Amino acid sequence: MIYIWLILLIGLNTCWLGLVVFALPGNWLIVISTGLFAWWRWEEGIFSIYTLIAITLLAILGEVVEFLGGAGGAKKAGAGWLGTFGAIGGAVTGAILGTFLIPIPLLGTLIGACVGGGLGAWGLEVMGGKKMDESVRTGVGAGVGVLFGTTAKLAIGVIIWFVVAVAAFWP
Numbered sequence: 001m002i003y004i005w006l007i008l009l010i011g012l013n014t015c016w017l018g019l020v021v022f023a024l025p026g027n028w029l030i031v032i033s034t035g036l037f038a039w040w041r042w043e044e045g046i047f048s049i050y051t052l053i054a055i056t057l058l059a060i061l062g063e064v065v066e067f068l069g070g071a072g073g074a075k076k077a078g079a080g081w082l083g084t085f086g087a088i089g090g091a092v093t094g095a096i097l098g099t100f101l102i103p104i105p106l107l108g109t110l111i112g113a114c115v116g117g118g119l120g121a122w123g124l125e126v127m128g129g130k131k132m133d134e135s136v137r138t139g140v141g142a143g144v145g146v147l148f149g150t151t152a153k154l155a156i157g158v159i160i161w162f163v164v165a166v167a168a169f170w171p
Contacts, residue, residue: 006168023095027059062156066149073145074121079138082124087142090120118143
């Protein structure tokens with residue numbers, strides 16, 4: 001019976017992993033689901049405390065990388081704090097809108113996040129008084145940074161999922 005529960009956990013974690021592309025906390029939901037399962041079945045020793053610590057640290061790393069992706073891309077391209085804030089807010093808004101406006105599964109969300117991050121940084125930089133060419137460069141840097149950050153966070157999420165899947169069935 002425990003193997004059926006473990007397969008259900010892995011399936012649920014697969015769904016959580018898909019949320020990362022939508023700029024939602026899928027990695028954290030994997031950590032929480034696995035932690036709750038470990039607590040529920042602690043006497044069976046399926047997940048060690050070291051596994052739980054490892055996936056928590058990986059989830060923290062994923063958040064840092066995603067944040068630094070959009071904000072860092074904008075900052076590296078010369079954005080001020082307004083442009084950096086615009087990149088973050090624009091990426092989340094763009095991911096949500098891209099999901100519905102670009103009907104290509106997952107790719108629409110990612111395109112929306114990149115375009116939204118770029119437009120958010122560009123728009124707030126222009127409103128802040130920067131010249132158009134500087135603002136465009138900032139927007140492009142933010143868009144590329146969002147792409148890098150989201151892709152890296154998804155890759156870290158795959159690692160978290162893999163660690164949980166292996167630990168679930170490893171003797």
